[in-house]
Amino acid sequence: MKKPPYWTTEQLTDCATAARAAFRDERLSEPLERWKKTFDEYRAQFHRLFDEFDIASPENLSPEDVAGIFQEQLGDALRYLAGPPISADDLKVLADASLGPSVLANNPDQAQRLLDTILIAIDPRRFPWVAQERAPTEEEKSAAILASAALITAQRVSTDRRNEGKDQQENAVKDYLVSLGFEEVPVRHIHTLTDAPDIGQFCSEAMVGSRKADVPVRLYDGRLMPIECKVSNSSTNSVKRINNDAAVKAGIWHREFGTNQVIPTAVLTGVFKVHNLEQAQHGGLTLFWAHDLVELGKFIESTKPKGK
Template identity: 25%
Template sequence: MATLTPAQVALHTNEAQLAKQRYILSRTPVRDASDWHGALRLSRQLIADALRASTFLTDIPAALRASGTHMLVFRHIMAPPTSQDQFALMCPTWRKSTERPPDAGRTRRPMPVLQAQNAAAVFLARRSQSLTPWLDAGRRPFPRELRRLLWSVAPSIANQQFVTLQRGKAAVAQEGAVISMLQRKGWIRRPGSLLDTRAELPLRHFMHKTRYATAAATPQEVDIAMGLRNTVVLAMECKVSNDQTNSVKRVNDILKKATAWKTHWGSFVKTAALLQGVIAPKDVIRLHEAEVEVFWSHDLTAFEAWIDSQT
């Protein structure tokens, strides 16, 4: 475990403050309002899709067998609306991985039959009766009831989607800046694939959104993998955080991957973190103590200089 000097702690505390100020300045009223309305539109579409797939909530298992994503909507129609972790406690057979984020860009994952039936049973036992009166009456819903459910549930889902949307846009720009810098310096981009042998990524080559093998059964995805000298690979994680609570989650994800890679590959994989947004200084220190190289999006020239020193 690496120990930071007081000067290093002060330096990274200052960098975290600079990142926070840049985040605050980026949150303009016009941009926030635009993102919020986009999140509302997405939420309404998700609700409409879930109602259609479940025949207005009368066949929840069928909807979940078609796409586990619909569970996002069903959780928010419960009384009270329920988080993924809380729902997993209520329904032990349910898996969060079946509820793909709407912006995942991947094929929706259907839910296994038994899991769908169990999840449906929990939902029906805990649904908001005031928002779903047609189920108790055994009839089709009136248009006004559907409108009430839509306008009641959409803001709750949109609140989560708003945060995800903003973080996702920032992450795309963050990764894009690194890729542009590498290409400008003459690095060669290779298609993403499973990295499972040493020297598979040559010097000054890189991959975007690839997977790196670990001793565990499931490889860990890395945002950008870069070939350094002496067959060393840099596994860079690009992380954007909206607040200090979120920064704990982001940093924990980096540390989990760093530990897995170090256990499997030793010194032949270095882990780096490119940070942006609101990052707690204590979390930056945790990264350094785990020997993760830390860089900041607002000072990409420092990362560029470091890369030059490693190639």
């Protein structure tokens, strides 16, 4: 059977440099309109909290007010009164409460616990008047709205960018597979090779053994290639994306399916440290790059039986 490529340090360095350049060009060309639109949306939300719910005096809010805030889809803005902001998942655990508007409307105790949790953590830098038990000046109110809108916008744009980057990469890989003649089939849980897509087929994100793979592919020689799409925005982040995630999955898939039956693979976009790439490759992870999917195609074609 054809072995997957094992890149030299020089080859990995060249590819990592090209990927970093592509990432830099894409990031610098990102339109400012996204930031401006998101910022304006959240600034309007914080204005509503102040104008409609008198959030300047959060200690005066009632459980009904809290339910109304979530009903008006202002819950994200409310969470960002805290310093640092409290995530939705953390808030549910810390307050032992639901964030569902209908649940809060019918359970004032839960609404009060949400409010109490946020009040404990309210940011004293953005909202200094709360601890001082006084009304804010117009300048303080304006500054708090601008700072809070900027804070939540930075987080939201960053999260959306990561999610979109991964989605775009997965779609690019799937489109490329289709261009090679592969067929996308319905998702299934792949316990054994008999559960996998047939030869020349692939599916979207699915459980492969005990771990999820972004794009499981069945090669022409019958082996399974679970592809992980990894986007990294820094060399530090590459440790998490490659060594602590994809490479760990590679070891698990080799143990569960056997080294001759599965080729754990990662397609990479962004910034990666060559040392981390070498470690992952040494651990059994095959590497390709989103900016050079032709190399992935070459290997896939090489798995065809001779004469076909």
